[in-house]
Amino acid sequence: MAFDFSGKTALITGGSAGIGAEISKGIVAGGGHVVVCARNAEKGQKFVNEVLGKGNYFYQLDISKPAETRATIVKILDEVPSIDILINNAGRISAKPFEEIDDVEWAATIDTNLTGTFTVTSAIFPYFKKRGGGRIVNVSSVAGKIGGGLLGTAAYASSKAGVNGLTKAVAKEGGKYGISCNAVCPSFTITSMTSELQDDPIKNKKVLSIIPLGRAAKASEPAQMVLFFASDLASFVNGEVGDCDGGIVMDG
Numbered sequence: 001m002a003f004d005f006s007g008k009t010a011l012i013t014g015g016s017a018g019i020g021a022e023i024s025k026g027i028v029a030g031g032g033h034v035v036v037c038a039r040n041a042e043k044g045q046k047f048v049n050e051v052l053g054k055g056n057y058f059y060q061l062d063i064s065k066p067a068e069t070r071a072t073i074v075k076i077l078d079e080v081p082s083i084d085i086l087i088n089n090a091g092r093i094s095a096k097p098f099e100e101i102d103d104v105e106w107a108a109t110i111d112t113n114l115t116g117t118f119t120v121t122s123a124i125f126p127y128f129k130k131r132g133g134g135r136i137v138n139v140s141s142v143a144g145k146i147g148g149g150l151l152g153t154a155a156y157a158s159s160k161a162g163v164n165g166l167t168k169a170v171a172k173e174g175g176k177y178g179i180s181c182n183a184v185c186p187s188f189t190i191t192s193m194t195s196e197l198q199d200d201p202i203k204n205k206k207v208l209s210i211i212p213l214g215r216a217a218k219a220s221e222p223a224q225m226v227l228f229f230a231s232d233l234a235s236f237v238n239g240e241v242g243d244c245d246g247g248i249v250m251d252g
């Protein structure tokens with residue numbers, strides 16, 4: 001199913017692999033354009049050229065580096081005719097048991113997942129404000145709601161809980177400018193991030209046993225929920241931290 005993105009351009013971090021690639025493809029399938037931002041220039045440019053095609057862009061970006069990230073966003077806003085949607089999808093897993101998480105692991109996880117999401121959002125917020133609005137969607141995780149435990153552990157869960165709080169705060173402060181901010185919390189999804197869970201039959205069985213639907217998601221499944229939040233069909237949805245987790249979290 002394609003949502004209508006005609007005339008719209010979305011900036012997507014980590015938009016050339018996994019869930020992000022499916023989001024990019026969904027925007028283009030809906031008639032929109034995509035600015036893919038990722039670390040690996042060769043891979044990212046190839047994805048844009050060969051999968052997305054003309055009218056789409058690639059910029060090299062490491063969201064864990066705030067100064068470089070801000071400079072790249074300024075460049076994008078200068079070079080791309082308009083940006084209507086921001087999708088903060090890039091993220092890193094952290095799967096060490098709590099007692100093995102050192103300062104380096106903690107900082108790397110928070111720097112990418114939480115601070116990176118903040119940096120990109122804060123760099124684009126004044127632009128959205130000036131142009132009268134924009135839609136922001138953050139790819140969070142069920143880990144942020146339940147304290148981790150599927151694959152991601154304390155640093156990952158904390159970073160994604162932070163993303164959930166940031167989502168609500170940006171929704172509150174951005175609303176008056178027509179800026180909406182929502183988040184999607186996937187659970188176990190088949191991407192390179194979860195290869196360890198996919199390949200280990202014992203861990204795999206354990207994780208599937210806590211998912212009421214009893215299976216992992218395809219990358220296109222959380223992507224569909226992101227696309228809905230990014231589309232005009234969700235025009236009055238703001239500050240929602242939605243679950244796409246096969247039924248793990250059921251809040252009332």
Ligand SMILES: NC(=O)c1ccc[n+]([C@@H]2O[C@H](COP(=O)([O-])OP(=O)(O)OC[C@H]3O[C@@H](n4cnc5c(N)ncnc54)[C@H](O)[C@@H]3O)[C@@H](O)[C@H]2O)c1
Pocket residue numbers: 013014015016017018019020037038039040061062063064089090091092093112116139140141142185186187188189190191192193194
């Ligand atoms: N796969 C899952 O089970 C799952 C579950 C819940 C949430 N998520 C979240 O979904 C999002 C997408 O993950 P995925 O499963 O598609 O994994 P993936 O590894 O396929 O994709 C992650 C993308 O983020 C990019 N990235 C990582 N660090 C970056 C950085 N510092 N700067 C720029 N790009 C960076 C990677 O290069 C990659 O393109 C992540 O935020 C992840 O935390 C995934």
